[in-house]
Structure formats: structure tokens, C-alpha cells
Amino acid sequence: MKRMCLVMILLLFGLAGVKAAALEEVSLGTGNDWITLGLGDNRDDGLSFGLHATVKTEKQLLISLALKGYTDKFVHQERYDLAKVKITYPFLFDLDRSYVRLSATCGVLVVGNLGFQNAQNFFHRILKKDELALAYPPSHTSVHLHLGGEAAYGIRLGPTLLEGAVDIGYDPGWEVHWEAALRLRMKKGASFLSASWRTAYPSDRYASQNLQANRYEGLKLTFLHDGGLLQTFFSTYPGSGYSYGGWMVNLLAFAKKPTFQTAHIAYGMGIFLDPTGLRNRSNELIYKNMSLEVRYKNGPIEDSWFQVASYLLGWRFDLHEGTRAAPYLKVLAGLERFSLKHETRTTLDERLHPTIAFEAGSYFGRPNQWVIGNLDYRIRLAGSIHYVAGDVNRPALPRAYQRQTPSWIFQIGIGLEIRHDLT
Known part of the structure; x- marks a missing residue:
């Protein structure tokens, strides 16, 4: 020390x-x-x-x-x-x-x-x-x-x-x-x-x-x-x-002096919980109503390490722009990665599945309420349901891993969106 x-x-x-x-x-x-x-x-x-x-x-x-x-x-x-x-x-x-x-x-x-x-x-x-x-x-x-x-x-x-x-x-x-x-x-x-x-x-x-x-x-x-x-x-x-x-x-x-006027592009991050109790971390790039998002979780299972990740392209439908809340619906589609690797680096499972997801949520706070320099911050609460296509059953693998790789995935969480004024 x-x-x-x-x-x-x-x-x-x-x-x-x-x-x-x-x-x-x-x-x-x-x-x-x-x-x-x-x-x-x-x-x-x-x-x-x-x-x-x-x-x-x-x-x-x-x-x-x-x-x-x-x-x-x-x-x-x-x-x-x-x-x-x-x-x-x-x-x-x-x-x-x-x-x-x-x-x-x-x-x-x-x-x-x-x-x-x-x-x-x-x-x-x-x-x-x-x-x-x-x-x-x-x-x-x-x-x-x-x-x-x-x-x-x-x-x-x-x-x-x-x-x-x-x-x-x-x-x-x-x-x-x-x-x-x-x-x-x-x-x-x-x-x-x-x-x-x-x-x-x-x-x-x-x-x-x-x-x-x-x-x-x-x-x-x-x-x-x-x-x-x-x-x-x-x-x-x-x-x-x-x-x-x-x-x-x-x-x-x-x-920093507030200079934000309008949003040209945004970056989002968040934490979503699923029924297993693990945290799914979210990172997304947002342009207008379109988003490119990654959600993932990982951790140890017995003598191995697992990774579950969603790579999603989404479109957001804004329902109402209120003074305190802005509810929305979002449709997403992409790929789901299921991975399990032994500590000796032997690959036990590595799969990509098509996936589709639906998300409902709301942004909270007044417009331009929290501005730092050319950035505007917005908090959102959301829940989502994901369907993973294809055969996800792997009976030969640990049951704890099978619990992390179901066909239906439910998540609820909180996110932060940081909007950039590029002018």
C-alpha cells in the first residue's frame, strides 16, 4: 500500500x-x-x-x-x-x-x-x-x-x-x-x-x-x-x-456551461434484471427512433464461464410527449448468443439464434431538464420480452446454464440516455 x-x-x-x-x-x-x-x-x-x-x-x-x-x-x-x-x-x-x-x-x-x-x-x-x-x-x-x-x-x-x-x-x-x-x-x-x-x-x-x-x-x-x-x-x-x-x-x-439545443444522436446504457436474478447490461447507439443495442450478462457456472448476449436493431414508437413522462413502444430483432467455455478454454457451447423482442417503457422528467454542456440526460424505465428462435435445449450441459438460455426471456430495468447536440 x-x-x-x-x-x-x-x-x-x-x-x-x-x-x-x-x-x-x-x-x-x-x-x-x-x-x-x-x-x-x-x-x-x-x-x-x-x-x-x-x-x-x-x-x-x-x-x-x-x-x-x-x-x-x-x-x-x-x-x-x-x-x-x-x-x-x-x-x-x-x-x-x-x-x-x-x-x-x-x-x-x-x-x-x-x-x-x-x-x-x-x-x-x-x-x-x-x-x-x-x-x-x-x-x-x-x-x-x-x-x-x-x-x-x-x-x-x-x-x-x-x-x-x-x-x-x-x-x-x-x-x-x-x-x-x-x-x-x-x-x-x-x-x-x-x-x-x-x-x-x-x-x-x-x-x-x-x-x-x-x-x-x-x-x-x-x-x-x-x-x-x-x-x-x-x-x-x-x-x-x-x-x-x-x-x-x-x-x-x-x-460546463449548458449549450444543448437539439439532439442529433444519443447513447444509452442500462441494467435489466431477468427471472434468474442476474443483471443484463445494456449499451445502445440511438439515431432518431432507430437503435443499435447490445444486452449481455456473464458469470461462472461450476468450472466454466457463460455468456448470454443480444445484438439488436430496434425502432421506437413514441406514444406521447408529456411534461413529465414520454411513454414508448419498441420493436427489436437480431441475434442471441449463448456461450459456455470451460476454464481450460475448451468451448462447451457456442450458438447464435435469431431473436425478436418487444419493449415498453417511458422516459421521465421535463424536456431538457438535466443538461451538461452539449449533452442532455434522460432516465427511462422499461420492460421487455424476447423470443429466441430455434432449439435451445442442451440437456448434456449443466442445468444452471440451461436456466440462462431459455426460449423466452423477460427483463425489467432502468436506463440512462445521453443525447448529443453536435452543432
């Missing part, structure tokens, strides 16, 4: 260096591998959980802190913790209809036993999950310099930016990595989608270090939504099935 305090002190020194500058963002949040968007497999191994903090000035100087816990349960039976604090500054060169951005980064990386196992088991006890007892490597905790940079070229396309970028990071004595990405960014805020290729060259300081690097290499799909107050992020590696995501809260969001 003393080492963790050292990293926090380094972050505070960075803050002291920019105290004279106006701050645009101070965000705190957490991440976990159970955030899969129905794409990753949530093996509860590898990059298991993390804590994150960022501070950004109005001149775009960025200070970030990442605390991450890595586990290897089955190959080397060891774990290690990683803490990195870094400072990044971008140099932007505007061209006619395009731009060049060069970013320089420096910082400190601390790797070893930072006490994350105790913290993880504390939360496992609260959640009534099995505790972990993995040995840390015998090597002492080490401190490394971090150097890096990114070169990006982008073009402006209406309210978006399309850019290609190459990022390089060097941690002497630990790792060298590079990543080439194609990104679609929003002009306002930090939201983006990207597809990239990542390669790492680890130092093999720990027995499991090379294994962890291989898990997070190759094709990488990344998504970040900047919702002003609430930010969500996610990345997945289709080649290995590993993923990681989380959320952050911007403590300075309410200081």
Missing part, C-alpha cells in the same frame, strides 16, 4: 505543476473484465480489474493514473500489479481540411506486489465470490521510466474526425509496444471508435509476463463514450477473447 501511496504522490506533484492552469476534467473510475459487450469471454483472468484517474487542463495537458491487477490462474499460477502515472501533451497542426497531431508522453511505471490481491478479495467477500490466493513473483517490486508518443493524421468529416495514428511506448526493463489505429472521433468531446493492431515485446521479468502480453496483442477494437459526467470505455481482442471495460465520473462536469 505504501507503493500505491507513492504513485498517488507523483500524481499530486503533477497536479501541483498545473495548478495555475484552468482544469477541464478531473475523472475517477474503475474497470473490470466482466464488461464484455457480449464480445469478450470474461475468463476472470488476465487484466482482471483496475482503478483509473485523469486530470486534463484547458490547454489539453493530460495527467493519467492507471492501477491494474493481472492474474494467471492456470499456467503459472501467479499475479502481479501494475501502476502507471504519465503526462501527455499534444501538439496540433491545423491544415486546410485536415490536421496533424503529435503527442509526447513521459511517466513512471511501478510493477510487482502493490497489495491488489487484498483489495480484490475484499470486494469478492462483499460480492460473495470465491477469493483468490495467487503467489506474487519472487522478484522485488520494480520502478521503470515510461516514454512514449503518438503521431496522428486526420480529416474532418462533418461533426466527426477520421484519423490514422501510430502509438509507441517504451518502459525500459519491462516492455516495448506499438499500436497502429484507425479511429472515428467526435469533434465535441472525446468519444471515439477504433480498430487497431497492437504488438508488445515484454522483458520476461515475470514468468507470466509474456503470457499476459500475448493475451492483449493483435486486432484490438476500442470504444469510448464521453458523456460529460459519465464516461464509459471498452476494448476487446477478438483473437484471444479477452476484453476490459469500465466507467469514469468527471467531477468537474457540472461546471
